[in-house]
Structure formats: C-alpha cells, structure tokens
Amino acid sequence: MAASWKRLLFHILLLLVSCRHINTKTPGPTPPPLVPISSLPTDERSVSLKGESHTENVELLNPVNLALQCTWTGNQNKLPNITGFWRKDGDEVENSRVTVQLEGDEYELKRVFSIVSEESLGSYSCVFGSEAKIEFVLAAPQIGEVRDKPIVSYVGDSVVIACKMEETKPKPGSWNWYKANGTDKEQIFVVAEPLRYEIKNEERKTKLVVHNLTEADGGLYYCGAVYAISTTMGHVELKVISFQEPLKPFIAIVIEVIVLVAAILLYEKSQSKKNYTEGNGATDQMNTMTQGENNGPEGSSSTRQRKI
Amino acid sequence: MAATKRGHAPPDGGWGWAVVFGAFISIGFSYAFPKSLTIYFKEIQEYFTVSYSEIAWLSSVMLASMYAGGPVSSILVNRYGSRPVVMVGGLMVSAGMVLASFGRTIMHLYLCVGVIGGLGLALNLQPALTIIGTYFQVKRPMANGIAMAGSPVILFTLAPLNQFLFDSFGWRGSFLILGGIVLNCCVAGALMRPVNNNTRPKPKTEPPERNGAAAEEAAAASDTGEQDESESQGCLHKFIDVSLFKHRGFLIYLIGNVVMFFGFFAPVVFMAAYAKHQGIDEYSAAFLLSIFALVDMFMRPATGFIGNSKWVRPRIQYFFSFAVSFNGVCHLLCPLLPGYVGLVVYAVIFGLAFGMVCALLFEVLMDLVGAKRFSSAVGLVTIIECGPVLLGPPLSGALVDIFGEYKYMYYACGVFMLVPGIFFFIMHYFNYKKLDEEKRQNVPVDMRTCEEAVQLKMSQDSNTAHDTDG
Numbered sequence: 110m111a112a113s114w115k116r117l118l119f120h121i122l123l124l125l126v127s128c129r130h131i132n133t134k135t136p137g138p139t140p141p142p143l144v145p146i147s148s149l150p151t152d153e154r155s156v157s158l159k160g161e162s163h164t165e166n167v168e169l170l171n172p173v174n175l176a177l178q179c180t181w182t183g184n185q186n187k188l189p190n191i192t193g194f195w196r197k198d199g200d201e202v203e204n205s206r207v208t209v210q211l212e213g214d215e216y217e218l219k220r221v222f223s224i225v226s227e228e229s230l231g232s233y234s235c236v237f238g239s240e241a242k243i244e245f246v247l248a249a250p251q252i253g254e255v256r257d258k259p260i261v262s263y264v265g266d267s268v269v270i271a272c273k274m275e276e277t278k279p280k281p282g283s284w285n286w287y288k289a290n291g292t293d294k295e296q297i298f299v300v301a302e303p304l305r306y307e308i309k310n311e312e313r314k315t316k317l318v319v320h321n322l323t324e325a326d327g328g329l330y331y332c333g334a335v336y337a338i339s340t341t342m343g344h345v346e347l348k349v350i351s352f353q354e355p356l357k358p359f360i361a362i363v364i365e366v367i368v369l370v371a372a373i374l375l376y377e378k379s380q381s382k383k384n385y386t387e388g389n390g391a392t393d394q395m396n397t398m399t400q401g402e403n404n405g406p407e408g409s410s411s412t413r414q415r416k417i
Numbered sequence: 418m419a420a421t422k423r424g425h426a427p428p429d430g431g432w433g434w435a436v437v438f439g440a441f442i443s444i445g446f447s448y449a450f451p452k453s454l455t456i457y458f459k460e461i462q463e464y465f466t467v468s469y470s471e472i473a474w475l476s477s478v479m480l481a482s483m484y485a486g487g488p489v490s491s492i493l494v495n496r497y498g499s500r501p502v503v504m505v506g507g508l509m510v511s512a513g514m515v516l517a518s519f520g521r522t523i524m525h526l527y528l529c530v531g532v533i534g535g536l537g538l539a540l541n542l543q544p545a546l547t548i549i550g551t552y553f554q555v556k557r558p559m560a561n562g563i564a565m566a567g568s569p570v571i572l573f574t575l576a577p578l579n580q581f582l583f584d585s586f587g588w589r590g591s592f593l594i595l596g597g598i599v600l601n602c603c604v605a606g607a608l609m610r611p612v613n614n615n616t617r618p619k620p621k622t623e624p625p626e627r628n629g630a631a632a633e634e635a636a637a638a639s640d641t642g643e644q645d646e647s648e649s650q651g652c653l654h655k656f657i658d659v660s661l662f663k664h665r666g667f668l669i670y671l672i673g674n675v676v677m678f679f680g681f682f683a684p685v686v687f688m689a690a691y692a693k694h695q696g697i698d699e700y701s702a703a704f705l706l707s708i709f710a711l712v713d714m715f716m717r718p719a720t721g722f723i724g725n726s727k728w729v730r731p732r733i734q735y736f737f738s739f740a741v742s743f744n745g746v747c748h749l750l751c752p753l754l755p756g757y758v759g760l761v762v763y764a765v766i767f768g769l770a771f772g773m774v775c776a777l778l779f780e781v782l783m784d785l786v787g788a789k790r791f792s793s794a795v796g797l798v799t800i801i802e803c804g805p806v807l808l809g810p811p812l813s814g815a816l817v818d819i820f821g822e823y824k825y826m827y828y829a830c831g832v833f834m835l836v837p838g839i840f841f842f843i844m845h846y847f848n849y850k851k852l853d854e855e856k857r858q859n860v861p862v863d864m865r866t867c868e869e870a871v872q873l874k875m876s877q878d879s880n881t882a883h884d885t886d887g
Contacts, residue, residue: 260460261587269463316463355590362597366604370504373607 149174149223156243158182164244169224170279171337178219179235179243187211188238193218196234209237227339249336250278252343259346267320272332272343274313281334284308284315287342289329322349427788432610433552437560439608443503443545445567446602447538450510451479453575454530457588464588465523477807478527482535483542484803490543491796499544500609506540507602509533514596518589530592541602543795544609546779550788551612557783558730562721562776569714569772658793665851666785667794669844671801673837677741678805680833681774683813683826684748684767685709691823692760705760709768716772724777732849737781738841740773745835752824 155178156165167175179193193216195205202220209216218235224247234244253275262268274281286308287294297317299306307318315332327349333340427433455476462472493502513533520526545564553560578598582591661667688709692702720740723729729736747770751763779795786794816826 258584261585261590263587263589266589269466271463350586350590352590355586355593359593359597362594363600366597366600369601369604370607373604377610 149225151176151221153178154245155180155219156245158241158243161240162242162244164246167245167247168250168278169230169247169338170249172223172225173338174221175224175247176219176221177233177235177245179217179237181216181218181237181241181243182214183211183216184240187214191216191238193235193237195220196232196236198231224338230339249339249341250274250281250334251341252332252334253278255343256345259348261348261350262322264322264324264349264351266322267318268322268347270317270319270330270332270345270347272315272334272345274334276313279336280312281336281341283335284310285333285335285340286315286317287331287333289331294331319347324349324351427552427554427612429553429556433556433560435608436548436552436610437564439503439605440545440549440564441567442571442605443506443541443567443602444564445571446510446599447483447542447545448568449572449575450538450599451476451483451535452572453579454479456576456579456583457591460583460588461523461526467523471523475526475531478531479535479538481803481807482532483539484799484806486536486539487543487799487803488796489536490539491792493540494544494547494792498611499548500606500611502540502544503606503609504603506537506544507600507606509537509540510602511537511596511600513537514592514599518592518596539799541605543792543799545605546795547788547792548609548612550783550791554788556725558724558733558777558780559718559721561780561783562718562724565721565776565779566714566717568775569710569717573710573714658790659797661786661790661794661797664786664790665848667782669841669848670782670785671798673741673841673844674798674802675805676840677834677837678802679809679812680748680830681744681809682806683810684751684830685771686810687813687817687823687826688764688767692757694823695757695760697757697760701757705764708761709764709771712765712768713772713775716769717776720773720776721780724780733777733784734781734845734849735842737774737777738838738845740770740777740838741841742835742838744770744774745831745833745838747831748827748834749831751827751831 149172151174153176154165154167156163157180159182169175189211190208191211193207193209195202195218205220207218209218216237218237220235222233223229230247230249232244232246234242236242252272254273260268260270272284286297288297289295297306297308299308305320307316307320309316309318317330317332319326327347329344329346331342331344333342458469458472458475461475462469490502490506510533513529516533517526517529520529546561549557549560549564579591579595582594586594685706689702689706692705693699724733724736744767747763747766751767754760754763779791782794782798783791813826813830816829817823820826
C-alpha cells in the first residue's frame, strides 16, 4: 500500500513538472508511460456524460499528444467502484482497464494518446462498466461539399473537376489528385502527362482539368487535402459519354415536331377545302372585305399574302 | 354573342382556343426559358473559368435581346402575320441552342443563346399576344389570362426537366435537347391560323349595304376604335405605328409601366435569398418560390375570368391599377411579417398580386389601343421597358449591398409599384371621363378605345346596325 502511494506521489511530481494532468490507478506493477518523451505538442479534450453515450468529433491537423478525459455522472446505482477501459476502433486498448472510483458523485477516466499518423486517427472510446460510453472521433478536416451526382462530359471534350475545403475549416497544405484503378488509387502527376492533365490549386480549392477525354477516363477521381497528420479524401465521379447519347432524344423530338406541324397544317388545308366548296361566293366576299383590317394599319392587299 | 361591327366576327371560341393553347406555349417559353437556364450556370462557369457575373450576363443578354427585339417582331407581325413569325422564332431559338452546345468560348454562348435565342423568343412573344386580340373580343381577358398562365406552368415543367437533363447529359447535351424541346414553339406557331382563313361569315354581320369600300371603312373604323387606315399617314406606318405616341391611353400605360418595372421582378429574384438571410434553410426557401409559382399559375386564368365579368370589363383599367397598387402594398408590408409563416403568407399574397398584374398586363394595352395597333404598341412598349427590366434587379441588389438588409429593397420596390398604381387610378379616371365625353359628342372614332366599343356592344345586344360613326 505504501509503495503504490509513493508511486502516486512520484507521478504527481512529474505531473507538476510537466504541467500535465494524468490520473491512473493502475493496480498493475508497471505504470503506463505517463510522460511521453517526444516533443509533440499537447492538447486536451474532455466530455462530461449524463446519459448513456455521446460522440465527440475532434478535428486534428498536426501530430499531437492528445489527452482525452471522460467524466460520467453515473447511473441510479452509484457504485463506489466500477471498471473503466479504453477502446480504439472497437478493440480494447492494452492495459487500459482500470477501476474507477466514485469521486464527488462522478467517475472519471483519462488517458493520453500519441496521435502521429493516419493509423493513430480513428475512434477512441472510454467505457464505464458495461453501460456508459463516450466516443471521440479523431480525424483530419473533412471535405464537406461532396458532389454526389456524377459529372457528365463528352469524348474529345475537356472537363474541370473541382474540390473545395469549406471556409470554416483549416486550409490544407497542398492538394493531390488520384484516379481510382480498381480498388486502388493512383496519383495523378501532371508532369507525366502535361498535355492531358492540369492541376490548378488555390488555398482552399483545387481543380483538375482533363483534356481530350476518352471513355476510359470515366470513373472515380479523388482529391486529397494534405494535412500534416493525414490526407483527407473527397471523391467525384466522372462519366464520359459520346455525342450520340443526347442526339437520340433530340432527333426524336425533332421528328415529333415535324409530325405535329404537318398534321396541323394538313388538317387546316382539308378544312379550308371543305369551306371553299361549301360557302364559295360568301367566303370570297368575306375575304375581300376582311383583307383590309387584320394585322397592321396598311390597307393594301399586296402584303396580305397569308402564306403559312 | 352580340353582333360586331367588323366585317367578320372575332370567333371568340372555336379554333380560338387552339390558338390560346399555342399562345400559352409561346408565351410560356418566352418568359420561362431564360429563367430556367440558370441551373446550368454553375457548371458552365467552371468549364469556361469565368466569374459569376460574367455568367449572369448570359441571362441579361438573352432578356435584353428579347425586349429589344420587340419592335422587330412587331414590324414582322404587321407584315406577315403571327404564324410565320412564331415559326421562324422557334427555329431561331432552336438553332441558337444547338449551336451553343458546340460552344468553345463564353462569347460563343453569349451570341448563340443570348442574342439569337433572345431574338427568337421575342419573335415568339409578340405574335402570340397579338393573335389573341384578333381571335377574341368578348372573352379576351379570359383568353389573355389563360395564355399568360403559360409562363409559370412552363417554368414549373422546365425546372425539374432541366435538372434531369443536366444530371444525365451535362450542359452540352442538355443544350442540344433543349434546342429540340423549344422547337415545339413551331408547333404552337402552326396552330396560329390567321383569323380570316376559315371563319364562316355570321349572317348577322353581313347587312347588304356594307359591301365595298364604305363597308371596309366603316368596318375598320367601328372596329376596336383605332385609327381608320385611310387616315394613316407616313410610310413608317407601314412598319410600326408611331402615332401611338400621341395616344393618351398608350402614354399613360407606357409611363406607368416604365416606373413599375423597376420594382416588378426584383422581389421574385431575391425571394429565396431573403428567406435564407432570415435564417431559413435552402429547401424551405426554394419551397417558397414553388408556392409563389403555384399561386401565380392559378391566379392568372382566375384574373382573366374576373376581368371578363360584366362589372369589371368596362372599367378594366381600374382593375389593373388595383392590381399594381396591391403589389406595392404587398412589398411594403413584407418586411413586417415575421418568421417562416410570415414569409409563406407573403409568398401567397405576392403570387396573387403578381398573377393579377401579369394576366392583365397586355389585356389592358389591347383594351387601350385596340387589336389592330396592339402589335406595334407592344413592340414599342417592350423596347422601352427593356431598361427598367434589366436595371431593376441589379439596382435592388445594390440597395441590399449598401444597407446590408433586405427591407429597404422591399420598401423601394413597394414604392415603385404603389406610385404607378395610384398614377394609373388617377389618370384613367380622367381618361374614362374624357372618353365618355367624346362619345357623347360623337367625336371621330380615332380617339375611341376598345372598352367603349365593348360597352356599346354589351348594351346594344340585339342592335346589328351600328351607328356611332354616323
């Protein structure tokens, strides 16, 4: 008992020296590495849970030592001791199981994680007993506006595919473009094919221009926003079709129009023939009388040639 | 139906309704087509790497061509009649869109879609309006109301259709297919059979003493009250009737309309933006526009129906003045309505007001100048209205930018509509008085207007021999 108290004192001293708040009550013989040796910056996130579960999104740009603190107000029972442990992406973190004591009506779990690369990102959860869970989703800034419908372009034409990082999110260091090749992604290098590809980068926007499209150019394209910690991907689908595709409906509509116009004019011709044979004299008189007035101030009938 | 003073009776029915349908299509495309193209702007902007204002120019060029082409259209209609002009117009828009689908620069689009397309639409609009006047007299407000309803209906259809085409074919393919769709204006044109071709002579309108030149004069003169062609002067008259500028009613209409159009379209353009500014999400904001369009769609024929009733028809100018003022009041009150419910109420009321004005817009012009001079009148009106229509939305936008909020823009639009409304009321009061005086004094027909003729017709039901011109 005295030994563990001494150990704790030692930890507290180190805590004061390195300005970190770490609290473990590991009963095991080897204490976990509380003070990381590397020179990464530090950051802290804490969540207080009142219900059963909660998810917190954490946006990270650079490698960091992240201290995650979970506080739980407990349930009806308010047991004096419960087991708490950490999970990463569903798997329990080694040596993270501890007994949490009820202090001031709350249970608390805290741990520091080294987030250095893409593998370190993911979902970290602290679990109290078998009920309460707080999930921290660690990720680089995600590309918000993802275009869900494909861009349609034509063989021989060029197309501009764009990706944008929202104003509210931090700027990426640079942008990369990838083309999907089966399940893989192949990066597009402009130098390799300068005539076909063009990449125009601005701080928050990137544009990939593909010239001289062929049907093989269709498929998924990925834009990667590069941050120190990882690259986040957005995707856009490109569809390349030949000009025959819209031509078919166009010709169908043109045929429909021609048919309708012909039908209307033929109907009119047949009607006028009927009128002509019926009211011959009267209509002639009608027509000469009415020549003067329709459509225009001019009275001469030379302009009255009403050709259809 | 009462006997008319023309040599032939405007059918007021029969094939006229087919013509109304044709006009419905033509007018619908003319107004709705430029608005519906905005869906493609974002992609075209990316493709050509131009700024947003450069792409917005496309709409402006199209609208400007459509309005500026008014007089050209009038001249052509005066010479050749409605049918050929509409068919040529349809072919022009179609050709413009098809050429545009092969475009390599933004200038190419400005020319094909903007200039050629806009001009083609102008050649659709005027003749469609004109031919209604030749087919309808008694039921004309109704016919006008139905035909003008084409605009919201076609917009309603084109909007989702354009989205579908865009998703399936991208902008190039869509332009090609739209070129085909707009070719249906030629079908509409085919329906616009010139009115004296197949009308059977109605026995009442052929009293024997009306033969010959005297009859022609009398018939024309007792027509909807415009100038007798024997009195027409100058060779400009062959093309377009500029003596309209001496016509009292025409001037009233023109002055009022020019002021009105500054505030007419801006509220529609900014409705969604205003809603979003109030914190409403994008879909609800778009829904407001749908509500507005739906109410507008039904209000137009309804207004035509009301305008046709025997209480309103003789004094239809007052009805129009009321509609314009109503618009003005609606905009002045808009900023006072809170929350989303307030905006929905505003959208509904605005839809009513907008539909009323649109349905009557050309009907009252026809009423003032008569069907014969209408084609010239509408040409002159559209080219003069071109200015306010194009300047209105950008000026309103500037107001919003300067003050940072929308209510000043609404106040301005409200004033721009209320003042012409009141102006119309006052001026038409005097105009009607003068007309009644002239009728009593038996002044030569060249100052008479249509509504007076209608009044006479309605009051002298069984009287076939008409003696106003002595």
